[in-house]
Amino acid sequence: MTPEGFQQWLKHTMGLDAASIGPGVVERAVQRRMSASERADLTAYWHLLRTSQLEQQELIEAVVVPETWFFRDSQAFAALSHHYDPLWAAGHPGERLRALSLPCSSGEEPYTVVMALLDAGFPIDRLDVDAVDISERALSKARHGAYGNNSFRGRELGFRDRHFRLEDGAWRLPASIRSRVRFIQGNVLDIAFLPGEALYDAIFCRNLLIYFDAQTQVRTVEILRRLLRPQGLLFVGPSEASLMLAEGFVSAQFPMAFAFRKAPPKPAADIAAPAPRKTVAAIASARPAPPPRALSAVPRPTAPARPAPQPAPAVDESLLDRAQALADNGRFAEAATACEAYLQTHSASARALYLSGLIHGALGRDNAAEDHFRKVLYLEPCHEEALMHLALLLDTRGDAAGGRVLRLRAQRCRSAATRQESQ
Ligand SMILES: C[S@@+](CC[C@H](N)C(=O)[O-])C[C@H]1O[C@@H](n2cnc3c(N)ncnc32)[C@H](O)[C@@H]1O
Structure with a gap:
C-alpha cells in the first residue's frame, strides 16, 4: 500500500483533495495513526482502516482542518x-x-x-x-x-x-x-x-x-x-x-x-x-480558507426598519468600492486590476492593501498576497486579520515557526487591546 492509496481513500470518503492541505499532512497523519494503532507498516494499517469504522473516523479526525471562530467574515x-x-x-x-x-x-x-x-x-x-x-x-x-x-x-x-x-x-x-x-x-x-x-x-x-x-x-x-x-x-x-x-x-x-x-x-x-x-479549480486548490478582515457586525438591539436596498456595484463611486464589489462577485481578476489602479492613484491605506492581499490570495498569487499583507502591517502593526492571513501563507509554504510568531503577535495585540478597553 502506498501513501497515495490513503489519499485516494480520503478523497473518495470525505472529498478531501490532499493537495489543498499539502500531501505531507496526509502522510504524517497516516504515520501517526499507524503508530497509535500499533500497526507495523502501511499494509497492516490499510487492512485495519478497511475493516474498522472506528479507525476510519480516527483518520478523518487526523486530517480535518477545524479552524473557525465567532463572527468569521462577519x-x-x-x-x-x-x-x-x-x-x-x-x-x-x-x-x-x-x-x-x-x-x-x-x-x-x-x-x-x-x-x-x-x-x-x-x-x-x-x-x-x-x-x-x-x-x-x-x-x-x-x-x-x-x-x-x-x-x-x-x-x-x-x-x-x-x-x-x-x-x-x-x-x-x-x-x-x-x-x-x-x-x-x-x-x-x-x-x-x-x-x-x-x-x-x-x-x-x-x-x-x-x-x-x-x-x-x-x-x-x-x-x-x-x-x-x-x-x-x-x-x-x-x-x-x-x-x-x-x-x-x-x-x-x-x-x-x-x-x-x-x-x-x-x-x-x-x-x-x-x-x-x-480559475475555480486553481482557487480551490490554493490553501485553507484565508480569513478576510472581520468587519464589525454591528448589533441592533431593537427591531430595525428594513434597510434600503444595497447599491449595485455598478453605481459605486470610488475605485476601491468598485474593487470590493467585484471581489464580492467573485470577479477577482478585475478586482485586482481595480485595486492596483486605486493604489497607483491614491496613497496606500491599510484597507486598500488588505483588500488587494485578499484578492491576490483568492487568485492563488501567494507572493503578491504576502507582499500586500506585509505592507498592511507596516501601516497597522496590529492588523489582526492581516497577521492571520500571513500566518496561514507562511504555514502553507512550510514556515510553521514564522506562522507561530505572527499568531503570537496577534495574540499580544489582542491582549493589549483588551487591557486598554478595561482601563
Ligand atoms: C475550516 S472548517 C470550516 C468551519 C466553518 N464553516 C467556518 O468557515 O469557520 C472545515 C470543517 O469541514 C469539516 N469537513 C470536512 N470534510 C467534510 C465532509 N465531507 N462533510 C462534512 N464536514 C466536513 C471538517 O471537519 C472541518 O470541521
Whole structure:
C-alpha cells in the first residue's frame, strides 16, 4: 500500500483533495495513526482502516482542518440579519426560520447565526439552526459550548460580553442560545445526507469547498442547491465565491458577504459572467480558507426598519468600492486590476492593501498576497486579520515557526487591546 492509496481513500470518503492541505499532512497523519494503532507498516494499517469504522473516523479526525471562530467574515452575518429581520418574521406569521451550518466545525458559526439574529431583534424562538460536521471531536466541543480565546479573533468583541459567561477560564454560552442549534454528525458526500429535511432559508457552507477537487465541488454545490429554498441565501467562503457564479448562482449583492441565491429562471442582464472553470479549480486548490478582515457586525438591539436596498456595484463611486464589489462577485481578476489602479492613484491605506492581499490570495498569487499583507502591517502593526492571513501563507509554504510568531503577535495585540478597553 502506498501513501497515495490513503489519499485516494480520503478523497473518495470525505472529498478531501490532499493537495489543498499539502500531501505531507496526509502522510504524517497516516504515520501517526499507524503508530497509535500499533500497526507495523502501511499494509497492516490499510487492512485495519478497511475493516474498522472506528479507525476510519480516527483518520478523518487526523486530517480535518477545524479552524473557525465567532463572527468569521462577519459581513455574512450582517447580511443574514438584514435579510431575515423582525419585519420578515412579522410578514411570515407562523413560519420558522431554518438555517444550516455545513460544516459547523466546533460550533462557532451556527452559534454566531443565533447571536446575530438575536442581536437584530429576531424572535429566536422561531429559529432552528442545524449544524453538521464530519468530525465527532469538533461536534463534541460544539455541544459543550465553552470556548477559549482562539475562538474570538475580531476587534469587535462586544458580542462576547453580551452573550457569554466566563466559567473556569472558558467562555460559555447560555442554554437559551445553545438550545437553538441541533448538531448532527454527517458527511456531505453521503448519499443519504440530510434525507427528508425541510429546505433551508439560509445555508452557510463556508471553507469546505476549498478542500475539494473540482468534481467534488460541483457535486456538493448540487446538494446545497437541493437543500436551499427558492428564495434562500447561500453563504460561502471568499475563495469559493467564483465557484458559485460558475455553477449558476447569482450574487445576493451584500458587500463582502459572499452570499448567493439560486438564479431566477431568466437571469437579469447585470448578473456577472460565470468565471472560467480553470480559475475555480486553481482557487480551490490554493490553501485553507484565508480569513478576510472581520468587519464589525454591528448589533441592533431593537427591531430595525428594513434597510434600503444595497447599491449595485455598478453605481459605486470610488475605485476601491468598485474593487470590493467585484471581489464580492467573485470577479477577482478585475478586482485586482481595480485595486492596483486605486493604489497607483491614491496613497496606500491599510484597507486598500488588505483588500488587494485578499484578492491576490483568492487568485492563488501567494507572493503578491504576502507582499500586500506585509505592507498592511507596516501601516497597522496590529492588523489582526492581516497577521492571520500571513500566518496561514507562511504555514502553507512550510514556515510553521514564522506562522507561530505572527499568531503570537496577534495574540499580544489582542491582549493589549483588551487591557486598554478595561482601563
Ligand atoms: C475550516 S472548517 C470550516 C468551519 C466553518 N464553516 C467556518 O468557515 O469557520 C472545515 C470543517 O469541514 C469539516 N469537513 C470536512 N470534510 C467534510 C465532509 N465531507 N462533510 C462534512 N464536514 C466536513 C471538517 O471537519 C472541518 O470541521
